[in-house]
Amino acid sequence: MNALAARRRHPAVLTVLLLVALVATGCAYAAFAPKPAQAATADADQVAQGKKLFQANCATCHGLNGEGTKTGTGDQIAGPPLAGVGAAAVDFQVGTGRMPMAAPGVQAAQGVKGAQFTQTQIDQLAAYVASLGPGPAIPAAADYDYSNADAAKGGELFRVNCAMCHNFAGSGGALTRGKYAPSLATVSPKHIYEILNTGSQAMPVFNDTNLSPDSKREIIAYIKTIHTEPSPGGLKLGSMGPVSEGLFAWVFGLALLIGFAVWLGNKSA
Amino acid sequence: MTTSAARPADGLRAGDVPASPPPSAGSKKLGGVAGWVDDRTGAAGGVGYLMKKVFPDHWSFMLGEIAMYSMIVCLLSGVFLTFWFVPSAGEVVYHGSYAPLQGVTMSDAYASTVHISFDIRGGLIIRQIHHWAALMFIVAVSAHMFRVFFTGAFRKPREINWVIGCILSMLAIVEGFAGYSLPDDLLSGTGLRAAEGFMQSAPIIGSYLAYFVFDGPFPGEAIIPRLYSVHVLLIPAILIGLFTAHIVLVALQKHTQFPGPGRTNDNVVGYPVMPVYAAKAGGFFFIVFGAIALMAALVQINPIWAYGPYDPSPVTAGSQPDWYMGFADGALRITPNWFEFDILGFTLSLNIALGALLLIPVMYGVAMAYPFVERWITGDTREHHLLDRPRNAPTRTALGMWALTTYGVFMFAAGNDIIAIKFGMSINDITHFFQFGLFILPLIAFWATRRICLSLQRHDREKVLHGRESGTIIRTAQGGYFERHSGLDPYEQWTLVQHEPVAPIELEPAVDENGVARPAARKDRLRARLSHFYFRDVVNPVTPSELAAAHHDGQQHEAIEAQALSHSIEADPESASGSMHVEEGSEPEPTGGHGH
Ligand code: HEM
Numbered sequence: 001m002n003a004l005a006a007r008r009r010h011p012a013v014l015t016v017l018l019l020v021a022l023v024a025t026g027c028a029y030a031a032f033a034p035k036p037a038q039a040a041t042a043d044a045d046q047v048a049q050g051k052k053l054f055q056a057n058c059a060t061c062h063g064l065n066g067e068g069t070k071t072g073t074g075d076q077i078a079g080p081p082l083a084g085v086g087a088a089a090v091d092f093q094v095g096t097g098r099m100p101m102a103a104p105g106v107q108a109a110q111g112v113k114g115a116q117f118t119q120t121q122i123d124q125l126a127a128y129v130a131s132l133g134p135g136p137a138i139p140a141a142a143d144y145d146y147s148n149a150d151a152a153k154g155g156e157l158f159r160v161n162c163a164m165c166h167n168f169a170g171s172g173g174a175l176t177r178g179k180y181a182p183s184l185a186t187v188s189p190k191h192i193y194e195i196l197n198t199g200s201q202a203m204p205v206f207n208d209t210n211l212s213p214d215s216k217r218e219i220i221a222y223i224k225t226i227h228t229e230p231s232p233g234g235l236k237l238g239s240m241g242p243v244s245e246g247l248f249a250w251v252f253g254l255a256l257l258i259g260f261a262v263w264l265g266n267k268s269a
Numbered sequence: 270m271t272t273s274a275a276r277p278a279d280g281l282r283a284g285d286v287p288a289s290p291p292p293s294a295g296s297k298k299l300g301g302v303a304g305w306v307d308d309r310t311g312a313a314g315g316v317g318y319l320m321k322k323v324f325p326d327h328w329s330f331m332l333g334e335i336a337m338y339s340m341i342v343c344l345l346s347g348v349f350l351t352f353w354f355v356p357s358a359g360e361v362v363y364h365g366s367y368a369p370l371q372g373v374t375m376s377d378a379y380a381s382t383v384h385i386s387f388d389i390r391g392g393l394i395i396r397q398i399h400h401w402a403a404l405m406f407i408v409a410v411s412a413h414m415f416r417v418f419f420t421g422a423f424r425k426p427r428e429i430n431w432v433i434g435c436i437l438s439m440l441a442i443v444e445g446f447a448g449y450s451l452p453d454d455l456l457s458g459t460g461l462r463a464a465e466g467f468m469q470s471a472p473i474i475g476s477y478l479a480y481f482v483f484d485g486p487f488p489g490e491a492i493i494p495r496l497y498s499v500h501v502l503l504i505p506a507i508l509i510g511l512f513t514a515h516i517v518l519v520a521l522q523k524h525t526q527f528p529g530p531g532r533t534n535d536n537v538v539g540y541p542v543m544p545v546y547a548a549k550a551g552g553f554f555f556i557v558f559g560a561i562a563l564m565a566a567l568v569q570i571n572p573i574w575a576y577g578p579y580d581p582s583p584v585t586a587g588s589q590p591d592w593y594m595g596f597a598d599g600a601l602r603i604t605p606n607w608f609e610f611d612i613l614g615f616t617l618s619l620n621i622a623l624g625a626l627l628l629i630p631v632m633y634g635v636a637m638a639y640p641f642v643e644r645w646i647t648g649d650t651r652e653h654h655l656l657d658r659p660r661n662a663p664t665r666t667a668l669g670m671w672a673l674t675t676y677g678v679f680m681f682a683a684g685n686d687i688i689a690i691k692f693g694m695s696i697n698d699i700t701h702f703f704q705f706g707l708f709i710l711p712l713i714a715f716w717a718t719r720r721i722c723l724s725l726q727r728h729d730r731e732k733v734l735h736g737r738e739s740g741t742i743i744r745t746a747q748g749g750y751f752e753r754h755s756g757l758d759p760y761e762q763w764t765l766v767q768h769e770p771v772a773p774i775e776l777e778p779a780v781d782e783n784g785v786a787r788p789a790a791r792k793d794r795l796r797a798r799l800s801h802f803y804f805r806d807v808v809n810p811v812t813p814s815e816l817a818a819a820h821h822d823g824q825q826h827e828a829i830e831a832q833a834l835s836h837s838i839e840a841d842p843e844s845a846s847g848s849m850h851v852e853e854g855s856e857p858e859p860t861g862g863h864g865h
Pocket residue numbers: 329330331332333334336337338340410411413414417422423427430431432433434435436437438441512515519523524525526
């Protein structure tokens with residue numbers, strides 16, 4: 001002990017201490033850091049089927065092996081590389097009808113026709129893409145089961161994290177240059193959970209450190225509550241805020257009152 | 270009961286004339302309750318005067334009434350709300366019946382508003398009535414203002430009432446904003462945050478002003494109680510006072526009327542207040558109340574429970590003020606950011622101050638000044654009790670449309686994000702469209718409105734001179750063809766020719782007949798120029814002699830038209846010839862007399 005104390009002013013001490021601290025932080029990080037969700041190991045047959053589907057439907061844009069392609073003009077990406085996006089991304093993108101992308105535009109839109117593939121095919125595609133590199137897996141039903149989640153907490157989280165793009169009632173909002181955050185009225189809980197983990201285009205990723213799985217379920221509970229509860233005040237006018245109310249006052253309210261005024265004005269005594 | 274037994278002293282007064290009761294203010298003795306009140310207040314005179322007032326009937330004259338009744342509905346429903354609303358920023362945890370807010374921390378103000386909405390019987394509909402009535406109040410005030418403007422009802426002697434009206438309209442906006450900010454929900458808090466920013470953008474005093482209003486840094490505890498006093502006490506009191514003055518002036522000056530047979534500048538044709546007009550107006554109050562209640566029952570407004578309580582960190586997409594504040598918000602949205610300047614280390618935020626601080630006073634200032642400016646330009650100092658048909662004042666109508674279009678650009682710009690998402694457009698493109706549109710669209714509106722007014726006026730002239738095209742083609746014995754024109758009935762004709770001919774003010778020579786320069790020549794030159802602008806291309810009504818000439822020789826009226834047009838300041842040769850059409854044979858004399 002004495003020897004140690006005697007050397008405490010040794011010039012190397014600072015360096016040693018720094019090293020020790022760094023190693024400790026590194027170990028602590030490795031122990032506590034959120035681990036990327038691992039794709040469930042899929043059987044080889046599913047992957048093979050998925051590869052076939054992929055090469056027939058997706059390869060034109062994403063490349064034969066999901067490595068991504070570039071168009072002839074400049075280095076604009078026709079389809080991004082898919083290694084590492086995870087099964088959840090495929091399930092979301094194909095399940096909501098966004099992929100295969102119908103037409104290039106500012107934002108790959110949710111297809112009007114909905115999903116183009118059966119769930120079995122989507123699972124095969126997902127298994128194939130997951131085999132290209134690890135990424136968020138398709139969540140289990142228990143992950144997005146919101147029946148016990150607190151919708152009021154979800155409401156607070158929603159207002160802080162989501163309302164600035166999706167509006168207070170999840171009825172959608174405009175982003176720059178024609179991009180938009182869509183209405184959340186009809187998205188399934190599974191797809192909400194998935195997009196939070198994978199992000200999509202202008203929609204940011206909310207990984208488990210940003211929003212714990214519990215918080216995700218609370219948000220899902222809130223979205224589902226406000227879209228299923230009856231509207232206490234009557235017609236919602238699209239839940240777009242005061243603009244639609246003002247339009248209604250000018251168009252409908254004024255027309256109604258002037259209609260009465262004309263009627264009364266024409267009534268002779 | 271007193272009996273008058275004879276007293277000895279009575280003899281002294283034997284010859285007196287019995288005193289007659291003093292005449293009351295009303296010339297005839299009233300009985301019953303009216304008499305009782307009159308004996309004590311002398312009100313009969315004033316009331317009788319009001320009751321005998323005659324009001325003309327026209328739907329557009331009821332816009333002001335709609336405003337008045339919506340305001341009353343606001344006052345009544347507002348009193349109901351004060352019973353439960355708690356104007357305090359104190360923190361509470363919600364435990365009411367609305368599940369998605371259970372356990373959420375919020376202010377007293379917000380909690381009490383949610384409480385009114387869900388736990389007070391009839392609370393939600395009263396809240397919705399109050400808010401819809403507020404929107405309809407300002408919609409109706411605006412529509413009423415348009416009516417007054419486009420018919421020239423603001424002309425002498427009603428300029429003061431126009432100014433009062435403008436102040437009313439401005440106060441109504443402030444009142445609405447104060448009310449909108451009370452519930453302390455996410456949108457109202459965002460609005461207040463914006464308002465704080467607006468105050469801070471005032472040069473030099475900005476931050477002091479914001480501190481003063483909010484009694485410290487934003488949001489603080491003071492703003493909600495303060496807004497509450499302003500909303501339920503201060504502004505309503507001023508509104509009611511001004512509005513009473515407004516109505517009394519209407520009664521004293523008599524209501525204007527649209528021109529028509531038998532209606533002159535010196536009479537009013539209509540029904541007296543008692544009983545007809547009062548019955549109609551009273552009934553109309555209930556109609557307006559009913560219509561607003563209907564809207565409130567069917568359509569949700571300001572769902573504060575969905576917005577959530579205010580918290581300075583979140584903002585929602587589609588954060589907008591109520592429509593009447595929209596124009597100021599829109600002005601902010603389209604002002605380019607490079608309007609912010611750094612001068613000697615001080616920041617001058619014109620990008621905010623222009624739209625948020627300057628726009629409202631400038632807009633209302635221009636509106637209030639208009640009657641006086643127009644009077645100066647036209648040199649018309651007479652009293653007007655007959656309204657203008659908008660087409661007969663083309664430049665005024667066009668200026669009005671110019672102003673409305675400017676306002677409209679501002680207002681729609683406030684909805685740029687909603688337009689973007691609803692029509693799938695880029696918000697950047699929409700904003701640019703409005704930025705250019707602000708300068709271009711009003712000019713187009715001005716130009717188009719004037720052309721349309723002038724065309725309508727020419728059409729009126731033509732109708733008076735030719736009568737109406739009957740569609741019957743007549744073949745003459747010589748083989749020529751002409752279309753028979755049926756004469757106008759004299760009532761209709763009157764409406765088309767009653768207005769006064771106008772002409773621009775001519776400049777007096779800059780030197781008088783003795784060669785001495787006139788000192789005011791510069792101002793006069795400006796005035797003459799404006800007057801020429803105002804009366805350019807003027808189309809005057811058909812004169813009796815023109816009409817007589819047209820009727821006695823059917824071939825001549827094109828010549829008369831051409832001549833009349835060439836008299837106007839800058840005759841437009843194209844439209845002069847364009848309005849002609851070949852016609853042969855003479856028309857039958859109209860049966861009616863001449864307009865003049
Ligand atoms: C609190 C809001 C207001 C109420 C309750 C109100 C009510 C009325 C009513 C009931 C009349 C008589 C009938 C009519 O002409 O419509 C009237 C006349 C008038 N109002 Fe208003 N008004 C309001 C705001 C305004 C505004 C914003 C203006 C214009 C800036 C205005 C200018 C006038 C003028 C000049 C008259 C006399 C017009 C005439 O005799 O034809 N008022 N007002």
